[in-house]
Amino acid sequence: MSKLEFHFGTDGVRGVIDEDFTEYLVATLAESTIRYWSRRYGLRRLLVGFDARRKSQDFAKIVTSVALNHGIDVIMVNRPTPTPVVAWFGFRFGFDLVIQITASHNPPIYNGFKVISRIGAPAQEEDTNQIEKTYQEEANDIARSVRDLELRPVPTVDPAPEYINYVIDSVTKMFKPRRRFKVIVDPIYATSIGYTSEILKRLGMDVVEIHSNYDPSFGGRDPNPEPQNIPELIQEVTGGKYEVGISHDGDSDRIALVDQRHGYLSANDILPIVVERLASASIIKKGIARTVSTTHILDRIAAKYGFKVVEVPVGVKYVARAILNGEVDMGGEESGGLVYSWHIPDKDGIYTASLIIAMASEYGDLTGLIDDVRGKYGRAYFKRVDIDMRNSKMFVNENREALANAFSALGPNPRLITIDGVKVVYDDGSWLLIRGSGTEPKLRIYSEALSMGRVEELINKAVEIVNRLPKP
Numbered sequence: 001m002s003k004l005e006f007h008f009g010t011d012g013v014r015g016v017i018d019e020d021f022t023e024y025l026v027a028t029l030a031e032s033t034i035r036y037w038s039r040r041y042g043l044r045r046l047l048v049g050f051d052a053r054r055k056s057q058d059f060a061k062i063v064t065s066v067a068l069n070h071g072i073d074v075i076m077v078n079r080p081t082p083t084p085v086v087a088w089f090g091f092r093f094g095f096d097l098v099i100q101i102t103a104s105h106n107p108p109i110y111n112g113f114k115v116i117s118r119i120g121a122p123a124q125e126e127d128t129n130q131i132e133k134t135y136q137e138e139a140n141d142i143a144r145s146v147r148d149l150e151l152r153p154v155p156t157v158d159p160a161p162e163y164i165n166y167v168i169d170s171v172t173k174m175f176k177p178r179r180r181f182k183v184i185v186d187p188i189y190a191t192s193i194g195y196t197s198e199i200l201k202r203l204g205m206d207v208v209e210i211h212s213n214y215d216p217s218f219g220g221r222d223p224n225p226e227p228q229n230i231p232e233l234i235q236e237v238t239g240g241k242y243e244v245g246i247s248h249d250g251d252s253d254r255i256a257l258v259d260q261r262h263g264y265l266s267a268n269d270i271l272p273i274v275v276e277r278l279a280s281a282s283i284i285k286k287g288i289a290r291t292v293s294t295t296h297i298l299d300r301i302a303a304k305y306g307f308k309v310v311e312v313p314v315g316v317k318y319v320a321r322a323i324l325n326g327e328v329d330m331g332g333e334e335s336g337g338l339v340y341s342w343h344i345p346d347k348d349g350i351y352t353a354s355l356i357i358a359m360a361s362e363y364g365d366l367t368g369l370i371d372d373v374r375g376k377y378g379r380a381y382f383k384r385v386d387i388d389m390r391n392s393k394m395f396v397n398e399n400r401e402a403l404a405n406a407f408s409a410l411g412p413n414p415r416l417i418t419i420d421g422v423k424v425v426y427d428d429g430s431w432l433l434i435r436g437s438g439t440e441p442k443l444r445i446y447s448e449a450l451s452m453g454r455v456e457e458l459i460n461k462a463v464e465i466v467n468r469l470p471k472p
Helices: 023-040 056-069 083-092 125-147 160-174 196-202 231-238 267-280 297-305 316-324 349-363 366-377 392-398 400-408 452-468
Strands: 013-016 045-050 073-077 097-101 110-117 182-186 206-209 244-247 256-259 263-265 287-291 308-312 330-333 337-340 381-388 415-417 422-425 431-436 442-449
Touching: 013 023, 023 056, 023 097, 023 110, 023 125, 045 056, 045 083, 056 073, 056 097, 056 110, 056 125, 083 097, 083 110, 083 160, 083 349, 110 125, 160 196, 160 349, 182 196, 182 231, 196 206, 196 349, 231 244, 231 256, 231 263, 244 349, 256 267, 256 366, 267 297, 267 330, 267 337, 267 349, 267 366, 287 297, 287 316, 297 308, 297 366, 308 316, 316 330, 316 337, 337 349, 349 366, 381 452, 392 400, 392 431, 392 442, 400 422, 400 431, 400 452, 431 452, 442 452
Parallel strands: 045 073, 045 097, 182 206, 182 244, 287 308, 287 330
Antiparallel strands: 013 110, 097 110, 244 256, 256 263, 330 337, 381 442, 415 422, 422 431, 431 442
């Protein structure tokens, strides 16, 4: 067979099922990963997970069969399972490597292959680069190894009971739920079914779970907990039937909240609440990491409590690296992921949902908690616009100077940041960022400001600037 081309992006290898994400690609990725990991770290025990997408379980069986050919002790989850759950279970029970079949929040036509280390962290770039290099150097031999792969049965495990018990124990050590909330949970037909709802019930909440059957088409929507994909949840809460709404993405590493008064809350709304409560409880001491696309309200909280903020490129692996290096206690990104040094070094929407409900219940209610944090630090408005563009990273690199100059003219005292794309921060509390996506063929433009009018102004001008520049 012809030589494959694949690349590990921000969070694994992803592609369209049966087009560029095929059984042969999965077998090749598994063979390349296992060869490299065995030589570099030693690989005796492997845990394989999968999400609720079409063919995910079939792809997982291919991975387990490749592992068996290497004599590896391999176990597979027994049903679609959240990525943070397999990551935690792999770490907790001594697996040398975890491979998860998932495309996370991407549309239903996609699937993906994610590599997770023995400590529950997403594989770092140096390792994924070496997996790619292993394939490039051994492509013919790898092709022979996987060409006539025979699928073989493996034992399965249900990580849910252990994980659920752990989360309840962990969050209640920090915050004591005092008030019973009416909560509605929308797993969007995906992996968090039976996880967040069960934990919240055991924390004393009155919980209803909707869309609680696995569906590879996710009800005809994208498995991303953004407002257009969770209209029923938003209506049920803002209409007064429930106090809090919670949703996750396809593999449950992201979280969205809905509050009766404030409506839909993105990660940039959620992060200040979590950071403020953890800081006030003296749980954050060193500092926090945030990606370049994440709210600067966190910087105001850090200034009050006297801890540092480390800014990193987009991608939870960079937040995880800051935690593993001992620089910070926790971190987060605007796409819905929060990471904690005392948990696994990867984002976990289920853990975050449980933590927030425990915090809010101890405080009194979520609405009051949001108002308290915004009263102390103000409210920032945020928007992201995606433009379809296949070579988006190339576009940003080739036009870096022009973008920096044009963006710098849009506000007072511009400060340039280029650790991921082009970001300009202005003295009026606003900022603008443009970068190529690492998971999708899209150019992303982000802005935050202290008014929605300023956000719209910056976004519109950025789009005009992009439209004037040559495309790759």
